Amino acid sequence: MRPLVMLLVACGPTTPEGDPAVGWxxxxxxxxxxAGVPKDVWFDLVPPTTSNILDREGDAAGVPSSFNLFTAPNGIDVVGGVTCAGCHVAQLRGEIIIGLGNHRSDYTEVDLSTFEIAGLAVENRYGEDSAEYDAFFPLLRGAEAISDHIVTPFIGVNTAFSMERAAAANRDPQTGAWQDELAFPIPDTILASDVPPWWHLKKKTRLYYTGAGRGNHARLVSQVGLVAIEDAEHYLAIEESMADLLAFAASIEPPVFPADIDSTLADQGAALFTEHCEECHGTYGDDWTYPERIEPLEDIGTDPTYALGFLEGGFTPWLQESFLAQGKGRAIFQPxxxxxxxxxxxxxxxxxxLHNGSVPDVETLLSSTDRPTAWRRTFNSNDYDLTTMGWQWTPDEAGSGDVEVYDTTITGFGNGGHTYGDVLSDSERAAVMEYLKTL
Ligand code: HEC
Ligand code: HEC
Incomplete structure (x- = not known):
């Protein structure tokens, strides 16, 4: 363990140690x-998948990767989601990469019909007073409460924190119990972002794009459970398994660049990286350093909407006062x-x-005037360009409303800022990019 980490362990609430194998x-x-749809009703409605990308056994093998088959607290076997894997597992160039953020989630239309049909089926088969209905209902209730607040203008950005914000608004901060009267008004601005990869975690002491997540991370990451968990007691009971899951996530190594790297060019790039990038992004290799630097909005110049969304009243004060932030294993949420x-x-x-996924590749990230205002991609994971390090894209029209076009003119999705690559010549930029492939 590194000395700095030991110091932090000594002085504040921290994440309990977990077991990566259990976390998997x-x-x-x-x-x-x-909560979830009772297993038999689920399989009547959704035929088993054959892809089994999470390598699961038994009936769970037939469940889509963004759902889990588990036993609800009242003993009923259910299928529930969206799970961590639904957002933190993705395909790249045809390969499944565990821990890679899902870059094609689609929240342009939130369709609850599967849950509604499942609800009717559960009612018909078991009745509304059954244990099966009890094991299902919180999921429908939560999904209905958040559905109006998580709609995005195009595919490929993720609304996890909008879900959590809307779910929290429906809960008493102290007991975690569901309440129909809102604890705070849910703002119209959507909190949508790209999904960061899990292999960053071994270097981070603070979670999230704004560095908000401190203290006990295990208590923070299960926030998605606020949609359907019973109450605070239920939430805190899964904390230990969340520590295992985090240990697993932090054990993931980044994928190795799958093509030749020009080592002479990469060496030139390394020197340029030291000069232009290292102060913020750290050093690499066995003796890596990571400054975990938070760059103020005015200086970084990237779209401020997401960061500002956590600074307005409502959600952040709710989290700070809630049961998550109490006691020895408390979580600290400080955007x-x-x-x-x-x-x-x-x-x-x-x-x-960038945090909002507004720039399609590293090449244009490092040359800000070449970034497309509106860009289209295929959402086929094979259409990935190893030279530019990003999605193959074609320029498109802003304002068209096409859900397959990333439109940077929409609030929250701007692609400005981070202009540190602009001073590089084309050949210097090529060298820095070659170096980045080695990381
Ligand atoms: C609906 C999609 C979704 C689900 C489900 C989800 N996440 Fe995330 N996760 C995100 C997004 C989006 C972010 C980025 C938020 C931010 O940084 O502000 C994120 C951030 C994180 C981070 C912080 C990463 C970093 O580099 O700071 C961790 C850790 C994490 N998630 C773990 C989990 C775990 C564990 C689960 C399951 C219990 C889970 N997530 C479920 C979408 C999701
Ligand atoms: C002054 C600090 C600073 C400097 C200097 C800097 N960066 Fe960054 N970089 C950031 C911040 C902050 C972000 C995140 C911004 C956001 O998401 O809005 C970022 C994001 C990035 C990303 C996107 C990461 C992702 O997964 O979305 C890349 C790639 C990157 N920087 C590369 C570089 C390179 C290469 C250099 C040197 C030419 C450089 N940066 C110089 C602060 C800096």
């Missing part, structure tokens, strides 16, 4: 969603007016770039 099973089989400079390990694989 929690990811695939765990109950951290709280900053800025964005954390992320580690760049495996950066070749994590397009699109």
């Amino acid at each position: 099973d929690t990811l695939r089989y765990g109950d951290y969603i709280g 900053e007016r800025g964005y954390v400079a992320p580690p760049l390990d495996g950066v070749w694989a994590t397009a699109p770039y």
Whole structure:
């Protein structure tokens, strides 16, 4: 363990140590969603999948990767989601990469019909007074409460924090119990972002783009459970398994660049990186350093909407006063007016770039005037360009409303700022990019 980390362990609430192997099973089989569709009703409605990308056994093998088959607290076997894997597992160039953010989630239309049909089926088969209905209902209730607040203008940005904000608004901060009267008004501005890769975690002491997540991370990451868990007691009971899951996530290594690297050019790039980038993004190799620097909004100049969304009243005060922030294992949620400079390990694989995913490749990230105002991609994971390190894209028209076009003119999705690559000549930029492939 590094000395700095030991110091932090000594002086504040921290994440309990977890077991990565147990965490892998929690990811695939765990109950951290709280409720779901009773198993038999689920399989009547949704035929088993054959892809089994999470390598699961038994009936769970036939469940889509964004759902888990687990036993609800009242003993009923249910299928519930969206699970961590639904957002933190993705395909790249045809390969499944565990821990890579899902870059094609689609929240342009939130369709609850499967849950509604399932609800009718559960009612018909078991009745509304059954244990089966009890194990299902919180999921429908939560999904209905958040559905109006998570709609995005195009595919490929993720609304996890909008879900959590809307779910929290429906809960008493002290007991975690569901309440129909809102604890705070849910703002219209959507909190939508790209999904960061899990292999950054081994370097981070603070979670999230704004560095807000401190203290006990295990208590923070199960926030998605706020949609359907019973109450605070239920939430805190899964904390230990969340620590295992985090240990698993932090054990993931970034994928190795899958093509030749020109080592002479990469060496030139390394020197330029030291000069222009290292102060914020750190050093790499066995003796890596990571400053975990938070760059104020005014200086970084990237779209401020996301960071500002956590600084308005409502959600952040709710979290800070809630049961999550109490006691010895408390979580600390302290959003900053800025964005954390992320580690760049495996950066070749994590397009699109910036917290909002507004820039399609590293090449244009490092040359800000070449960034497309509106760009189209195919959402086929094979259409990935290893030279530019990003999605193959074609320029498109802003304002068209086409859900397959990333439109940077829409509030929250701007692609400005981070102009540190602009001073580089084309050949210097090529060298820095070659170096980035080695990380
Ligand atoms: C609906 C999609 C979704 C689900 C489900 C989800 N996440 Fe995330 N996760 C995100 C997004 C989006 C972010 C980025 C938010 C931010 O940084 O502000 C994120 C951030 C994180 C981070 C911080 C990463 C970093 O570099 O700071 C961790 C850790 C994490 N998630 C773990 C989990 C775990 C564990 C689960 C399951 C219990 C989970 N997530 C479920 C979408 C999701
Ligand atoms: C002054 C600090 C600073 C400097 C200097 C800097 N960056 Fe950054 N970088 C950041 C911050 C902060 C972000 C996140 C901004 C956001 O998401 O809005 C970022 C994001 C990035 C990303 C996107 C990561 C992702 O996964 O989305 C890449 C790639 C990157 N920087 C590369 C570089 C390179 C290469 C250089 C040197 C030419 C450089 N940066 C110089 C602070 C800096």
